[in-house]
Amino acid sequence: MASTNINDTNNSNQLAAARALPPDQISPKAVVLRIFGIKNVFKRNWKLLLIMLVLGGAIGFIYDLFHKTKITYTGTIMFNLGGGGSSGSGFGELGQLAGAFGLNSGAPDANIFVGDNFLIYAKSRPVVEKTLMQTDTIDGKDTLLVNYYIRHSGIRDDEWENNDSLRAFYFQRPKVPSEYTTIEQIVMTDIYTRVESEISVKQPERKSSFMELSCFMENEKLASTFLTNHLKTIEEDYQRKQTKKTREMYDLLTSRADSLASRMTGTENKLAQYMDQNQQVVVAQARLTENKLTRNSSFLTTLYYQALQQADNMRLSLIRETPLFTIIKPVYFPLYREVLKTAGMQIGIVFGLILSILVIFLRETYRSVMKEE
Template identity: 25%
Template sequence: MQTSNNFYDDEIRLKDVILKLQALKGELFSRWKLIFITSLLFAVLGVLYAIKKQVIYKAELNFVVEDNSGGGGALGKYSGLASQFGFDLGLGTSTTFSEGNIHELLTSRRVVEEALLSKVNINGNDELLINYHIEFNDYRDEWSETMPEIKDLIFTTDRNRFSLAKDSILALAWKNLTNENLQIELGEESSIITVICQSKDEQFAKLLVEALVSEVSDYYTHTQTAKARHTLDFIQNRADSVLTELKLAELSYARHKDSNFGVMRAEGLLDELRLKREVEILNVMYGEIIKNLEISKVTLLNQKPLINVIDSPRFPLEVVRLSKLKGLLLFALLGVTIASIYVVINSLIRDVLEES
């Protein structure tokens, strides 16, 4: 019996909901003039917004990352031989720079700030990208009113002499650019990475993506070849040291031969054999070191071309803007939504007041 009553109560509640919805529907239709006028006003605002909205330029740069640090190929055959003499040619494979790491690296504070501090050619003049960023955004006009002490601030390449104000401005520029202007896309089925910059200044958008990729390429190459460069420097120093010892040994051997010419003493012959053996040993050592030195140079060259640019931005850049039609439709829809919500809320409040 109680189950039947519950079902009856639920049926009444459902009926009330349906009646309420029908009443709201009728209210919306009865207030169609208000909704229409509101949507019309918003549509006009949408067109005006599309006309007044600032033009945004979009720069895209595509590149792939190649890892040439594998130990295979012709160089791999010599790595074992070199290791017998205490040399590591740096042929190991590194997974430090995966696509995900490249993504984080491109938006890291270090890379973005170094890119902003790079010199670029703008309208025939060389200047730092950060100074140009400050100028076209009219930040100096804002600073003259709020912080006049830094309105004439100019960045230089000497990072060691930066003041707290310069460091703060660089940090703020990094945050704004990574949050609002920069976008990194990774290919789903390929290893292509796309760097996108959207800015109101066409030159800045193009120059920033190029500076970012250049900075990452330099950092990437420097990091990947660090072991090979260390090995090359070590082998070069060792080669110079052995060559010096070899020249001294050859000089001692020649002097001994000159001073003992025609002398048949056994002690003199033993000294001559010892000096000759020392020269021969140093010659063999020097020859092997030079061989490893050349292999190490080839290894370093083989590891350098790591980032290959596929497509770089060219003028004129793609323009990103809201069309008049799109602005009209979006704002008209927004107007209809706002007016409808107003009518519904007003109707509900009126019903509540009437019931009470």
């Protein structure tokens, strides 16, 4: 009986020792063996790892030597747009009261100068092209801004490095998009693509109506000149669109007043000539014609002065509705200067490390397979 108990005890110990660990647990012995395995792999392949790292770093270093360091200048203008007398909401004071409590109809505002619409509009191609086609005085000379951009933005050395025709291209005069030739369309597309990545429009504070327009370019004077002219273009386009209907009515009333003035002058001249020619005439027909001319002259005079008054009222309304553009913070010199260095060496080392790990993995896998065979 005693021998039986001893055998049972030994069997239970053997079963406990042979029992495998759960799949979600790793024994300390397995961890140590893996560490020693990695150490042995490193001992066998450290030369390969070192060679790949040195090779990748050398390639990146050569890349850095042949690519110059880029210097950019960042300028910023803070402004506020508003002050127009017209209201974009049809609910009047009720709509303003609802907006004060955070209530709205849920529909997006169709005004392009409100909210996110303005952020997209300020960077849109038509507005940027209007800015580039402006003439400004730079270094004492009247210079087309797009030509100044071509010379000083770095686009000839980057995008047009291998295109001699584009490198030598300049615009002869300001143009609208409908007047562009084929090569001018290509040039403007490349310029706009670059400018779009260089400018940004944002709202510094969500609760504030202030907007911030900024850009970074490789030339300090180019950056400041572009910012100033771009904001001017936005302001003029903003005012023209916001007062479009009022200006049309003002032009119509002005044209009407000019037409009435011309007809009134003609009628008065006819009346004066008729009175000079018929001073001694007492015939009723002559008096009737004179009275008719006098009546027409008085009527046209009344209409003329009414048209003038309406035109003056419309002009005052136009001034009242013209939005006010207020620059809160202009461009200050010197602009923020940032040196952008290439990271070819760092990237080369990382790429060499990844490639060496891949080669070592394939090499060790092949070695393990050959051992099993």
